[in-house]
Amino acid sequence: MTKKVLKFGGTSVGSIDRIKHAAKIIKREYDKKNKIIVVVSAMSGTTNNLIAHAESISKKFNKRELDVLLTSGEQVTSALMAGALTDLGIKSKSWMNWQIPIITEGDHSNSRIVNMNIKDIEKYLSKDGIAVIPGFQGVSKSGDITSIGRGGSDATAVAIAKIFNTDSCEIYTDVDGVYSSDPNKVPLAKKIEKISYEEMLELSSLGTKVMQASAVQTAMMHEIPLHVKSTFTNRKGTEIINQENIDYKKVVTGVAYSKDDAKITLIGVEDKPGVAADIFEPLSKNDINVDMVIQNISADGKKTDLTFTIKRQDKNNAASLLESNNKIKYETLQMNDKVSKISIVGAGMVATPGVTYKMFRTLAEDKINILAISTSEIKISVIIDEQLTIQAVKKLHKTFNLD
Amino acid sequence: MTKKVLKFGGTSVGSIDRIKHAAKIIKREYDKKNKIIVVVSAMSGTTNNLIAHAESISKKFNKRELDVLLTSGEQVTSALMAGALTDLGIKSKSWMNWQIPIITEGDHSNSRIVNMNIKDIEKYLSKDGIAVIPGFQGVSKSGDITSIGRGGSDATAVAIAKIFNTDSCEIYTDVDGVYSSDPNKVPLAKKIEKISYEEMLELSSLGTKVMQASAVQTAMMHEIPLHVKSTFTNRKGTEIINQENIDYKKVVTGVAYSKDDAKITLIGVEDKPGVAADIFEPLSKNDINVDMVIQNISADGKKTDLTFTIKRQDKNNAASLLESNNKIKYETLQMNDKVSKISIVGAGMVATPGVTYKMFRTLAEDKINILAISTSEIKISVIIDEQLTIQAVKKLHKTFNLD
Secondary structure (H helix, E strand, O other), X not given: OOEEEEEEOOHHHOOXXXXXXXXXXXXXXXXXXXXXXXXXXXXXXXXXXXXXXXXXXXXXXXXXXXXXXXXXXXXXXHHHHHHHHHHOOOOEEEOOOOOOOEEEEOOOOOOXXXXXXXXHHHHHHHOOXXXXXXXXXXXXXXXXEEEOOOOHHHHHHHHHHHHOOOOEEEEEEOOOOOEOOOOOOOOOOOEOOEEEHHHHHHHHHOOOOOOOHHHHHHHHHOOOOEEEEEOOOOOOOEEEEOHHHOOOOOOOOEEEEEOOEEEEEEEEEEOOOOHHHHHHHHHHHOOOOEEEEEEOOOOOOOEEEEEEEEEHHHHHHHHHHHHOOOOOOOOEEEEEOOEEEEEEEOOOHHHOOOHHHHHHHHHXXXXXXXXXXXXXXXXXXXXXXXXXXXXXXXXHHHHOOOO | OOEEEEEEOOHHHOOHHHHHHHHHHHHHHHHOOOEEEEEEOOOOOHHHHHHHHHHHHOOOOOHXXXXXXXXXXXXXXXXXXXXXXXXXXXXXXXXXXXXXXXXXXXXXXXXXXXXXXXXXXXXXXXXXXXXXXXXXEEEEOOOOEEEOOOOHHHHHHHHHHHHOOXXXXXXXXOOXXXXXXXXXXXXXXXXXXXXXXXXXXXXXXXXXXOOOHHHHHHHHHOOOOEEEEEOOOOOOOEEEEOHHHOOOOOOOOEEEEEOOEEEEEEEEEEOOOOHHXXXXXXXXXXOOOEEEEXXXXXXXXXXXXXXXXEEHHHHHHHHHHHHHOXXXXXXXEEEEOOEEEEEEEOHHHHHOOOHHHHHHHHHHHOOOOOOEEEEEOOEEEEEEEHHHHHHHHHHHHHHOOOO
């Protein structure tokens, strides 16, 4: 007997037919005598519609009420899924987060799961029932409805897998796994059979939408094996597991890119201690996340240039914060939002010398100018001209034998 | 200082603009230093859409899950309304029924409110906050989500008015009060300024959609003054109050009609004790509500004809129950679903002789055949040919000086 969490994302439950189809997948697992907890997202489109409603009421819609509003989406899917399973002759019941309860801490729209009562659901599972739980939501210690951020259904699934000590956590989605690059743009991209948590984490952070980063992180901390599969095909999917269980044959596992970055360069900044702190303080206070930072060595020891990247949506806010702050002195502010970030990710990189050189050489061959660089143990990211994104990704994909 | 319940129906919160408009009405009452509890329905269309979803999953969708599904509608409106009030600078907060809690008893889809914890909300009101509560829903003693039937938001509003001991309960809707007849069909229909609970109850039961009957009944039992008003105009509306507080100038208060009836006649039924009970037993067991019953006197003391009316939606079910039951003996079953029910309602009727005669005379003048009759202290209903409905209603409206 195996205990499993099966999580279905928004597109997998995006219509009545898809909910019925997902119910059949669940039945297949149930018929194999697995104990099953189902976690569902809101039907695709629902959350965006509700957000649009809130925004047309107020540009600063109350955050507590936004959680009450948005969590209705997963409530709907849970009821429909439990109803669909019942219709297939399976004992099934939905549990709202307050009924369990799943206790969260932290701010509205950005809570994290800290505790969960498993007794009633364990009992129900032992009597061959399937529990259906809405993802994304929780209840605070004071009894308010909370949510754990966009994509939070993954976090719910992993937290449930952890607390119920399940054997696996299967993430059903609209792609059939994690690819070596975006299969829509890089036709030669291949599905990765096994990937480490660390690599998946880098890919998630880089914009690969397969799984939410913080959910992968929780799975990594508690060594919960994840399995990303397509709801719409019967193919094998991608296992996200411990690095030591993977036999690496390639240095680089995948090439990712994102187009939502912007680059700001401050020219003629004073080259003295504390200046960088002064510059990043107002950004940090306004929740603007700075990604890469490059500071050139100043020629005269007096003035230097400082370049950093942020999310494109923050660019105007960042620029006006810098311009309006008298403490920050510089000559010119240059902004470029026609940039993209290209990253190569691979756990094999750390043991292989020359990967960085190989990446830069490849881009240089195509005369692609590198505007900024950042590296980690298993990742190298560069900022380049947005127009050259796909060309660069394809070239790197080939260079690192991923085609 | 006055304490009020303000209830907004589905069309009154049917769009974002309407929610904003309703929020302004609430603000106006709040600015007059009233303590306010708002009760909201689901946005118009939402409940029907959700029901359609459930029905496309299963013809017998699980009733527990249906309540989980449908109550999401009022949750959405509550959050949007609390958000809209906050945006107007008013302290406001939504309370889901499980957060209060509002405890219900009875079956899913058909629960009734039995208890409510008022402490937290009273405290919030005393600190000048406006509480927003979703109508229609509750939570059972075992912690399941329940609903109190279609139109149940009225019942929630009245129950809250009762338990919080408010000074009034204002029902905001898409009509500006209760009319002497359907103003869409009878142009001379007039708004009734004051109507008794009993009359309103008859009108509600007869299909006047202004208020749900059981809510009126609760208000009557606890003498809670109701005030039905339009969300869209500033007119005075209709007060629903104790009969003794009304100065009746007219015998008949209103003329109502419904077109959802069907008439079944069993010809050649044995005329002996227990036959009627045998006939109505299977109908009752299948939740088919029999409205009027007419049994003709048998000429020979052996056979008679029995006529009764039911809701049109039940007609096929009723006919097959009668036909398949061997205990029930009759010669022919005649069904007529092209009928409508016309009713005159008025608390003044009981003290005025000849009202029945006057009604029948009026219909006879237009050669309108009466197929069945039923009377109560304050109501006379007749079944007639459906085609003649509006003609009959207009004529009666004139006869009883309502034009």
